[in-house]
Amino acid sequence: MTDIFMGFFLATLIISLFTTRLFRLYSWYALNSLFLGLIAMSVSFELDDNEMLIVGCITIIMKSLIIPFVLRDITLKFNLQRSIPLSIQNHFLVIIVPLILAFTFYLIEPITIMYLQSNYVTIAVSSLFLSLLLIMEHKTVASKVLGFLFIENSLFLLAISATKGMPMIIELGIFVDLMMFIVVINLLFKPQEEK
Template identity: 50%
Template sequence: MIDFFIGLFLASFIVALFSGRLYKLIFWYAFNALTLGIITLLVGAQIDDIALIISGSITLILKAGIIPFILKRSAKRFHLKREITSNIPIQYSILLVPSIIIFTLYLAEPMSSMIGVNSQYIAISISSFFLALILMIEHKNIAPKIIAFLMMENALFLLGTTATYGMPMFIELGIFIDVMIAIVIINLLFKEEAIR
């Protein structure tokens, strides 16, 4: 079951990379966060860790619900450009994505023997991190870059969950608060630009 959702997690990154519309990108971010929340809940249930179950629930509410809602609302309110064009031609992206995944699988192999968890999970977390970086680089507009930053955060959260079975609860809560502060600041910046 976890394998299935990790597969979906990675797939949402790949689809996001090829999205040409802002709302679709927000949708894929929400979907990505949804799979992340479910993975965290499943891992938490598997190892019987209440902290992970709480983290997973917060992820579902905050990252899959509230943040995409705020992002879409801001996009409408501040009339953000809905067409998002990529700087990297699609044929190069098609070559780049599998190369990153293969490279990270190779990179994660020795690491998994040290950590003692499934190497594919770590590989997918790291490849998702790199894919989020590409998403950030390939767009000129600011909105896709922000979504890429949030997806990068998701990739790191997955790495924390799979490589260490979750970080201490208060740290994860702190990270959630920071993400919320980031959203508030992003909104403020958009508002300032709209006022001007």
């Protein structure tokens, strides 16, 4: 089951690279986070780890429900541009994305002997590179912020797959940081409204 969720996780990230509308990007982010939460829950059942189950639930509630809703609210409140044209054209993206995936598999190849689930690590690392590509290909601030949130998801995936979960206090700290990130974004948009 984890493999299927992992596939959907990567698929939603790749699709979001081709998205040119902001709300649709939020939806893909929500779906991506949903699959991330499901991966955490699935791994927690495999390992019989209650902490990871809690983290998975928090991920689904916060990242696939609250954060997309808050971002949608910010977009409407500050009337942000909803068309997000890509600075890298689609036909180049079609080449770049598989290249990134192939490069990452090559990069992680030496650890395949040591780790049974090295493919998960590969997907997490490639998600990082794909999220960085998402930041690079967009010029609007909102979509760049989404790129950062996708990076956060790939970090989380790495934490789940490569380490079988980080200590609880660290994961909660990361959630708090994420919330502060959203608060800072809100504060940053404010003067624009006053202006």
